Each structure stands twice: as structure tokens, then as C-alpha cells.
Amino acid sequence: MDAMVLDRDNPATLTEQIVRGLRERIQSGGLAAGSRLPSIRSLAKDIQVSPMTVVKAYDQLESAGWISREHGRGTFVKERVKGRRDRGATDWQLGLIDGLPEVPEVAMNPVARGRVKVDLSNAVIGEEMLPMSGLAKVLESFARRPGRLLGHYSPTIGDPEVLAAMGAYLNLDPAELLVTSGAQEATYLAGRAFVRAGEAVVVEAPTYVGAIECFRALGVRLLQIPVDEEGLRTDLLAAACENYPVRLVYTMPSYHNPTGAVMSRRRREHLLQLAQDHRLVILEDDIWSDLYFDGPPPESLYQLDRFGHVIYTKSFSKIVSPGCRIAAVAARGPFHKRLLLHKSALDLGSPQVTQILVASFLQSGKLEPVVAGLRTRLRERYQICVEELNRHAPDGLLWFSVEGGLTLWMRLPDGVRATETVRELSYQGLNVLSGDLCYATEVLGPHVRITFSHPDKDELAASVRLLCETVARLSQRERSASPMPTL
Ligand SMILES: Cc1ncc(COP(=O)(O)O)c(C=O)c1O
Incomplete structure (x- = not known):
């Protein structure tokens, strides 16, 4: 085996460097299957590390299936098993993962897969209820302008055509809007941009599973406040604000998911007052407000807000196309720019193709x-x-x-x-x-x-x-x- 040189200034530990060095030699054929590795003592002496460091490295290589230790005979490179190279190639991650921020998996719905009809x-x-044929017509027309769609990035804020179309549909000033890849991205951006370490996010109890997942991934402290027939219990929120460092409140005031509750006008006003009193950021997820049965819900929090507390999100996944993953986000004052900067850091802008598809559909008046x-x-x-x-x-x-x-x-x-x-x-x-x-x-x-x-x-x-x-x-x-x- 050729000599191994360790770099003591390298952020990788000596054990990691030995593991990597030996694995590379095995992968390149420098150490053939069946060949004997140096004993722990002799390798430790050669590369001037403690025997314990070599033991740890051999342990890791053994558990990853690269080498085997045979009692009384020594340590040998194992026969290459088909597919092992791929498995072994990511083993280094196991040593890193504990130090990384965790994104907890939201518990899965316990279903009998395969049986569900x-x-x-x-x-x-x-799709049976969504405007597939209208969207398909727009898609067909795309072939005539490939450069407009595929030839360049969208501005981070969103394509001007889609911003104007969304503004018209939502009756909002396009200058207050930005486009995100779904409401989920907007939730992430708001959490990222406005909640500092130690501050709490309030969600409704119950709430939308994807929002829980998002805030957990951001590592923020989560508090839940119950919902009743009149929406979020703002009386309980008021008490929470006295006792906890609440910064952001995530709410779905109109046809709340999952309960379907509509926040009363009285509670909307109370919520905005609390926002004013406690300098709260309110993230209003207005995903379903168009889908009323008899009459529309009360005005959105965003429309009622006079002091720029509310960030408003409207997903077009539900009423136009989930496959497009396009949402409008509205914010006033410096919040708008702050969201935009975070959006830029995250993905520079949403795909142009799906934005223009949604814009063209909105402009067609068919929505x-x-x-x-x-x-x-x-x-x-x-x-x-x-x-x-x-x-x-x-x-x-x-x-x-x-x-x-x-x-x-x-x-x-x-x-x-x-x-x-x-x-x-x-x-x-x-x-x-x-x-x-x-x-x-x-x-x-x-x-x-x-x-x-x-x-x-x-x-x-x-x-x-x-x-x-x-x-x-x-x-x-x-x-x-x-x-x-x-x-
Ligand atoms: C309440 C709520 N908000 C947000 C989303 C995510 O929407 P999008 O596809 O725009 O990310 C969903 C999707 O089910 C939802 O139910």
C-alpha cells in the first residue's frame, strides 16, 4: 500500500482521513480484494496516530462493508459486491448528519398502501375538476415563443405579466406582490425572514400539516392556539403574547384547513390589534377564500391591515394547477423587500414557464x-x-x-x-x-x-x-x- 499522508490542519478528523484514504485505494484498485491491510499497530506508527484512531477507522470501514477482520489472521479488503460501491460512497455522511440541523419527518398517515381505492x-x-383543457391550450401556444419562456431567468420578484394578472385577480397592487413556488415556499420564507432564534411561532390547533413541517424544519419554537367556530381563539393568543416571545402567527382565516372555520370579523380585528400591540407578523394563508358556497368570507386580514403586519399568500395550486406550484405573496413596507432577498437567496426566482402558464390562464378570463x-x-x-x-x-x-x-x-x-x-x-x-x-x-x-x-x-x-x-x-x-x- 502506498504511504498515506494525513493533513493535521484539515477540518476532517484523522479517522475520517484514514477512512477516506483507504476507501479511495480500494475503489481505485490500489488495494485489491483479498489483500491484507497493515496491522493496527504498524499503520498507527507509519502515519503517527494513536492505535485507537486506526481502530475507529477500521471499525467504520468494516461496518460499511469495505473490509473484514478475521480473528488471528488480520484485516482484509472484502470482495466487491455488486452495488456496494454506491452504498459505500455515502457512508461518510453518517458521521456528519448528527451535526446538521434536523428536518423532522412529519409522521406519515398510517395507511395500507396498495389497497387504497x-x-x-x-x-x-x-384534475377532473380543474381547467386542464384551458391550460393545455395555453401550453400549445407556448411552442410559438420558446425564447420568452425558456431562454432566460424570471426576475426574482416574478414575471411582470404574472404579477399584473395576479394583482388584477386578487384586487391587490402588483407592486406589493411577489411570486413564489407555491404557498409552502412563502411559509418558509416568512419563517426564515422574520423569526429569530428563541422567538415563537403560533399556529392554529389544528393546522395545516405542511406548515408544521415547515416551521419544525426552521427550528422555531411552536405554540398552538385552538380554533373554534369563530376561528383562531384570539383571547388565548392575547394571553400567549403576554407569556411568550411570539413573533409570527400563521393563520388560515377563511375556510381554515382542516376545520373549515371562518374567522369572524370581530376576531380579525382583535388579531390585528394584538399584532399592533405586540409587533407581530401575521402570515395569512388565504388558500380557499374563493371556494365559498353561498357568499364570500369577510375581508382578508391583509385588506383590513393598516400597519403592515400581514403577509398574505394565495396559492394557485388548488384552483388552477397543483403541477404549476405558483403562489402570490403580498407584503407592504420593508417586509416586501426582505421576503424578496430571502427568495433570491433560496432560488433566485420561480420557473418562468409555470408563471407564464398561470398568467396566460388568468388573463384569459377563464378562472x-x-x-x-x-x-x-x-x-x-x-x-x-x-x-x-x-x-x-x-x-x-x-x-x-x-x-x-x-x-x-x-x-x-x-x-x-x-x-x-x-x-x-x-x-x-x-x-x-x-x-x-x-x-x-x-x-x-x-x-x-x-x-x-x-x-x-x-x-x-x-x-x-x-x-x-x-x-x-x-x-x-x-x-x-x-x-x-x-x-
Ligand atoms: C392550507 C394550505 N396551505 C398551503 C398549501 C400548500 O400549497 P402550495 O401547493 O401552493 O405550496 C396547502 C396544500 O395543501 C394547504 O392546504
Whole structure:
């Protein structure tokens, strides 16, 4: 084996350098399969490290499958196994990962994969109800202007065409807007730009799973404040602001996901007052406000805000195309520039192609009729769910009445667990969301969420019946299995 030289000024530890050096020699063939490695003592002496350092390096190489130690005979390079090179190539990461900031995995919905036939777990509107043919026409026209779409970067703030079209649709000043790759990116940017170490973010309880994931990844302290029929409990938020360093409040005032609650005008005003009193940043996720059944919700927080506390996000994933991942973000004053700088650091700007696709569709004037059609279809489907629930819901299964959006939040009878319900349903081919996933901290009772945007009405009705039957069975089982109280 050729001599190994260690660099004592290198930030990599001596063990890491030995591992790398030996692995490279094995990969390049310098150390052939079956050849004997120097003994611990002799290698330690040659490269002037302690024997313990060599032991650690050999341990790592052995556990990664590069070498084997045979008692009484020595240490040998192992035969190359097909595919091992790929596996071994990333082993160095294991030593690094503990020191990196963690992005916790949001617990997955426990479903029986492969068996699910009807999926009511995702808050999406399927392609059957979205303007696919309108978008396809726009896409066809793209071939005529490839340079405009593919030949250059979009400005970080967004393409001027899409900013103008979004401003017109949302009735907002385009100068206050920027484009992001979905509302999820906007949530990340707001958390990144405005929350410092030690400060807390308030989310609603329950809330949107993706927001929990985002704030956890940012490593901020999360507090949750319950939602009732009037939206976020601002009385409890007021108390939290007295006791914690709250900086940002993430809220969905209109057709909140998952409960569907609409924040009353009174609470909206109270929230803005609290923002003023405590210098809060409010992140308003206005994803569903167009999807009302009978009349629109109250004015957005952004429209009511006079002092620049609110950052507003409007995703076009739900009403135009999830595949485009385009959202509008609005902010006033220095916040706008701050978001823009963070957006620039993150991705320099969203893809031009999807921006222009959304802009062209907005300009075509076809979004209004699409949204009007969605309102009718969602209202019909919600009514189907309510009729089935009225007929079949067992005692203790309660649901939150809604006036828009597409999610239905149900409280399970006492003793019936959400994860168990989700699992049982998935075995029967139906996927719903476990409410446990919607809490950032303590789970406040057993719930499940369904989305009623499913295109097939009969399948939707049958799914709600199946849910009722399953919950009834679990509830019955729970009642008959309840042990005598013990001390
Ligand atoms: C409440 C809410 N906010 C944000 C998002 C993410 O939207 P986007 O696709 O624009 O990132 C979703 C997606 O389900 C959502 O339900």
C-alpha cells in the first residue's frame, strides 16, 4: 500500500482521513480484494496516530462493508459486491448528519398502501375538476415563443405579466406582490425572514400539516392556539403574547384547513390589534377564500391591515394547477423587500414557464367561471357528506359545519383513536387523514379529516357511509372492551 499522508490542519478528523484514504485505494484498485491491510499497530506508527484512531477507522470501514477482520489472521479488503460501491460512497455522511440541523419527518398517515381505492386524505382538487383543457391550450401556444419562456431567468420578484394578472385577480397592487413556488415556499420564507432564534411561532390547533413541517424544519419554537367556530381563539393568543416571545402567527382565516372555520370579523380585528400591540407578523394563508358556497368570507386580514403586519399568500395550486406550484405573496413596507432577498437567496426566482402558464390562464378570463363551477360542485359534494352523516353517523361522531373550502373535520367518539380509524379504513380501501398529524404540539382529541372534492359523488357517499360504519364498529368494540376503572 502506498504511504498515506494525513493533513493535521484539515477540518476532517484523522479517522475520517484514514477512512477516506483507504476507501479511495480500494475503489481505485490500489488495494485489491483479498489483500491484507497493515496491522493496527504498524499503520498507527507509519502515519503517527494513536492505535485507537486506526481502530475507529477500521471499525467504520468494516461496518460499511469495505473490509473484514478475521480473528488471528488480520484485516482484509472484502470482495466487491455488486452495488456496494454506491452504498459505500455515502457512508461518510453518517458521521456528519448528527451535526446538521434536523428536518423532522412529519409522521406519515398510517395507511395500507396498495389497497387504497378512494383517497380523501389530501386537500386537493383533482384534475377532473380543474381547467386542464384551458391550460393545455395555453401550453400549445407556448411552442410559438420558446425564447420568452425558456431562454432566460424570471426576475426574482416574478414575471411582470404574472404579477399584473395576479394583482388584477386578487384586487391587490402588483407592486406589493411577489411570486413564489407555491404557498409552502412563502411559509418558509416568512419563517426564515422574520423569526429569530428563541422567538415563537403560533399556529392554529389544528393546522395545516405542511406548515408544521415547515416551521419544525426552521427550528422555531411552536405554540398552538385552538380554533373554534369563530376561528383562531384570539383571547388565548392575547394571553400567549403576554407569556411568550411570539413573533409570527400563521393563520388560515377563511375556510381554515382542516376545520373549515371562518374567522369572524370581530376576531380579525382583535388579531390585528394584538399584532399592533405586540409587533407581530401575521402570515395569512388565504388558500380557499374563493371556494365559498353561498357568499364570500369577510375581508382578508391583509385588506383590513393598516400597519403592515400581514403577509398574505394565495396559492394557485388548488384552483388552477397543483403541477404549476405558483403562489402570490403580498407584503407592504420593508417586509416586501426582505421576503424578496430571502427568495433570491433560496432560488433566485420561480420557473418562468409555470408563471407564464398561470398568467396566460388568468388573463384569459377563464378562472372566474372555473371557480364559480368549483363552488357549485363542492357545495353539492359537501351536502352529500352531510346527508350521509345525518343518516349514518354513530353516537359521538361529530362534524364541523362549513360554508366553503373542501375539508370536513370530524371528532371521533371518545375512546376511538384516529390512527386506528385511519388504518381500519385503509384496509377497506379508503384513505382519510389522521387528525393527530394536524397538531403542532398536544393532540386535542381524536379527529379525522376528509376532503369532499372527490369527483365521483356515489363513491363519496359510499366512503362517508363506510367511515360511519367503521367508526361505529370501533366505538362499539371500545365500549365492550373498556376495563373496569383501576387505580
Ligand atoms: C392550507 C394550505 N396551505 C398551503 C398549501 C400548500 O400549497 P402550495 O401547493 O401552493 O405550496 C396547502 C396544500 O395543501 C394547504 O392546504
